[in-house]
Amino acid sequence: MPGKTKPWIGSNAMSRLSSPSNFFTSKLKDALGWARKFSIFQYPFVTACCGMEYMSTNASHYDQDRFGAGFPRFSPRQSDVLFVVGTISQKMAPVLKTVYDQMCEPKWVVAFGVCTCTGGFYDNYSTVMGIDTVIPVDIYIPGCPPRPENVIDGLIKLQAKIQTGEQSRTLYDPRAKKGRPAEVQDDYTIEQHIKHIGT
Amino acid sequence: MTPLQKVQEQFSKDILEARIFSNEETLTIKPSALKAVAEFLKGTPGLEFNFLMDLTAVDYLFYAGGRVQKEWRFEVVYHFFSLKFNHRIRIKVAVDETNPQVDSLSGLWASANWYEREVWDMFGIRFTDHPDLKRILMYEEFQGHPLRKDYPVNKRQPLIGPKI
Numbered sequence: 001m002p003g004k005t006k007p008w009i010g011s012n013a014m015s016r017l018s019s020p021s022n023f024f025t026s027k028l029k030d031a032l033g034w035a036r037k038f039s040i041f042q043y044p045f046v047t048a049c050c051g052m053e054y055m056s057t058n059a060s061h062y063d064q065d066r067f068g069a070g071f072p073r074f075s076p077r078q079s080d081v082l083f084v085v086g087t088i089s090q091k092m093a094p095v096l097k098t099v100y101d102q103m104c105e106p107k108w109v110v111a112f113g114v115c116t117c118t119g120g121f122y123d124n125y126s127t128v129m130g131i132d133t134v135i136p137v138d139i140y141i142p143g144c145p146p147r148p149e150n151v152i153d154g155l156i157k158l159q160a161k162i163q164t165g166e167q168s169r170t171l172y173d174p175r176a177k178k179g180r181p182a183e184v185q186d187d188y189t190i191e192q193h194i195k196h197i198g199t
Numbered sequence: 200m201t202p203l204q205k206v207q208e209q210f211s212k213d214i215l216e217a218r219i220f221s222n223e224e225t226l227t228i229k230p231s232a233l234k235a236v237a238e239f240l241k242g243t244p245g246l247e248f249n250f251l252m253d254l255t256a257v258d259y260l261f262y263a264g265g266r267v268q269k270e271w272r273f274e275v276v277y278h279f280f281s282l283k284f285n286h287r288i289r290i291k292v293a294v295d296e297t298n299p300q301v302d303s304l305s306g307l308w309a310s311a312n313w314y315e316r317e318v319w320d321m322f323g324i325r326f327t328d329h330p331d332l333k334r335i336l337m338y339e340e341f342q343g344h345p346l347r348k349d350y351p352v353n354k355r356q357p358l359i360g361p362k363i
């Protein structure tokens with residue numbers, strides 16, 4: 001279409017249709033988003049009981065493959081979406097961070113189940129109170145465990161987000177909040193911890 | 200003669216409590232006698248406890264809502280089993296709060312190695328002569344020992360901040 005400043009994708013294949021135009025136009029960004037949202041390669045980081053519900057969502061009865069997200073990759077380097085399914089302990093946190101860092105851009109993170117969203121009913125010495133203190137999270141799916149319908153709802157919301165090209169980049173920072181208990185110390189960073197675990 | 204009676208006969212002055220409940224024999228001993236009792240249990244013909252099934256600890260602080268006051272705060276609990284004779288004995292070692300320390304049994308039963316590290320991690324009880332006494336479940340920077348009854352249940356550790 002001459003004169004238009006929009007980027008477009010021309011297609012001669014469309015010319016057989018009885019359309020007045022020989023062109024199918026789109027923004028490149030939209031086309032990429034469309035392609036990405038229907039070809040999600042997910043990395044299931046399954047640590048706890050939510051894994052059962054994840055399997056049920058992925059299996060034939062609910063069939064995540066209808067949304068183009070049926071093929072889990074067990075290498076973070078080949079995945080687009082990190083599904084964190086189950087409780088993350090403080091000792092597991094650096095492993096999760098490493099897996100996230102190994103994923104190629106663009107990447108998204110889904111917190112599956114209430115333990116990953118907030119820590120859930122755990123308020124103890126071992127559990128991370130929400131994985132968004134460790135890695136940025138795009139979609140939160142609450143539930144203990146979430147029903148498959150809930151998971152699919154989250155997946156559709158993730159697809160909508162992928163279509164827009166947005167990605168979460170920020171961590172939840174509890175230091176921004178007032179009224180924290182006195183014994184909390186924030187000096188020790190996750191990077192220091194990874195360094196330590198590696199030795 | 201049951202294993203309990205044999206130990207009682209040999210170590211009468213080191214025994215604080217002896218108890219049989221539903222055919223389970225339990226002895227509470229002083230920490231100074233642990234090594235000798237363990238060697239006796241393993242090496243004596245007719246006893247031959249060759250299997251350390253479990254090793255854990257109990258913190259009796261605030262026990263029964265504070266109504267029961269023991270003279271010692273911790274007990275390290277050993278469950279021994281003899282594969283040859285199919286008999287068992289439970290040994291408890293009374294440990295003081297001021298100097299929580301007992302001898303390591305990892306030289307006699309290899310399985311004691313990781314159990315003792317777990318007890319050190321969770322209760323802060325040290326095991327002398329342990330080959331590698333470091334935390335096993337928590338990370339090294341973890342402050343305190345979480346299964347002690349005076350550990351604050353909602354304490355946040357340095358690694359991950361809280362969600363308030």
